[in-house]
Amino acid sequence: MQAVHFGAGNIGRGFIGAQLSRSGYQVCFVDVQAPLVEALRERDSYTVQLLGEEPSAVRVSGVTAFNSQTEPERVAEAIAAADLVTTAVGPHVLKAIASLIAEGIKLRLKRKTPPLNVVACENMLQGSTLLKKEVAAHLSATEQAELADRVGFPDAAVDRIVPVQSGTDLLEVAVEPFYEWVIDRTGIKGEVPPVKGVTYVDDLTPYIERKLYTVNTGHAVCAYTGRILGYETIQQAIKDSRVAEIVSGALEETGALLVAKHDFDKGEHQAYIQRMLDRFRNPHLTDPVARVGRSPLRKLKRTDRLVGPALQLIEEGITPEHLATGIAAAFFFDEPEDPEAVELQQILDRDGVAGALQIVADLPRDSQLTRLVVQRYQRWQEKIEG
Ligand SMILES: NC(=O)C1=CN([C@@H]2O[C@H](COP(=O)(O)OP(=O)(O)OC[C@H]3O[C@@H](n4cnc5c(N)ncnc54)[C@H](O)[C@@H]3O)[C@@H](O)[C@H]2O)C=CC1
Ligand SMILES: O=P(O)(O)OC[C@H]1O[C@](O)(CO)[C@@H](O)[C@@H]1O
Numbered sequence: 033m034q035a036v037h038f039g040a041g042n043i044g045r046g047f048i049g050a051q052l053s054r055s056g057y058q059v060c061f062v063d064v065q066a067p068l069v070e071a072l073r074e075r076d077s078y079t080v081q082l083l084g085e086e087p088s089a090v091r092v093s094g095v096t097a098f099n100s101q102t103e104p105e106r107v108a109e110a111i112a113a114a115d116l117v118t119t120a121v122g123p124h125v126l127k128a129i130a131s132l133i134a135e136g137i138k139l140r141l142k143r144k145t146p147p148l149n150v151v152a153c154e155n156m157l158q159g160s161t162l163l164k165k166e167v168a169a170h171l172s173a174t175e176q177a178e179l180a181d182r183v184g185f186p187d188a189a190v191d192r193i194v195p196v197q198s199g200t201d202l203l204e205v206a207v208e209p210f211y212e213w214v215i216d217r218t219g220i221k222g223e224v225p226p227v228k229g230v231t232y233v234d235d236l237t238p239y240i241e242r243k244l245y246t247v248n249t250g251h252a253v254c255a256y257t258g259r260i261l262g263y264e265t266i267q268q269a270i271k272d273s274r275v276a277e278i279v280s281g282a283l284e285e286t287g288a289l290l291v292a293k294h295d296f297d298k299g300e301h302q303a304y305i306q307r308m309l310d311r312f313r314n315p316h317l318t319d320p321v322a323r324v325g326r327s328p329l330r331k332l333k334r335t336d337r338l339v340g341p342a343l344q345l346i347e348e349g350i351t352p353e354h355l356a357t358g359i360a361a362a363f364f365f366d367e368p369e370d371p372e373a374v375e376l377q378q379i380l381d382r383d384g385v386a387g388a389l390q391i392v393a394d395l396p397r398d399s400q401l402t403r404l405v406v407q408r409y410q411r412w413q414e415k416i417e418g
Contacts, residue, residue, distance in 0.1 A: 072097035078203035083316035111136020130166035147222030186219030253358030255325035281354030360408035
């Protein structure tokens, strides 16, 4: 079995590639970073360090790699021969890789190969669905009809914390032991891919929302509030009771939403929240707030992990106090290396918090959430000025 995986970064090597290889796939990574591609090709294996109570290591072997910019034909041929295609490139990059995936699919349609599934493993709702739309834009009307029949784009939820790597080996990757990978069975064409550790479900929404609105919401609130209070890493920030209280409060709020919306057992969801908080505290990880808070324009979008649940709670008549505190904290995420953070600061300087929320999250200036966030922003400012 052969798999093509776009994005040989942290989660690509540290989870998706490793899991595919463990399941018997020969993994071909596709990336734009030449040194990474060359190292994967030359060494054809790498190590994943599992940083838990009892550290262990896994060797991932028999991998190869192509450069999507300089070797597009080879990538298309690899897709034509693949049994599975996966991505972990970042939501904003899906559009950029769509034409390359379309080229591979055109070859498959011509050669009448078996059905293919393409799974976007990005932190977002309906990532594969979006990728399908972007791929279809590169196909003729006839090819689009065939695509609908022969290529599945099942949505997925992927959960494992893989921080920025600080080791000297370019390929080695340190990860937490926990993982969860859930795929929407209803979106699959042909045989269900035999990937170890994947849970196939008929309704992905409860799983992806539970993950996005707990792990990712809690993490984002921790990163933004932690940054204001001067912390460099999630592990430092969550030790501060002021941060922990806001994070827990935000997860109580999203928890109330999730329990009501998806009929989760309250006690089980409470235990899930505690497990997620324990993951944030993992003393063996060093996860910079700069990574977890990265791309604040995306994280503040109307449908993402902060504003998304906050708006749904307001619709249910619940005031998302802690989420609003976290959203307000995001406006202090001044990170010169992060282009979205730089842009957010520019928008904030020009339009203020209410104007920025209108631009970034499509919130009317007089909305309840905007008023709440503006109030919380002022409180943060008073605290900082102190
Ligand atoms: N790191 C984590 O713990 C998790 C990350 N994710 C999601 O996975 C995605 C990737 O995240 P990370 O691995 O952390 O980021 P990363 O930055 O470590 O990896 C992304 C990789 O994509 C490559 N890339 C960029 N443009 C490309 C292109 N045009 N063609 C091929 N490759 C390209 C980059 O060179 C990089 O190696 C994001 O959507 C993230 O939300 C999901 C779950 C966990
Ligand atoms: O990858 P994103 O969406 O920028 O957000 C970072 C988040 O993704 C993860 O890396 C994996 O879910 C979390 O550690 C963190 O909450």
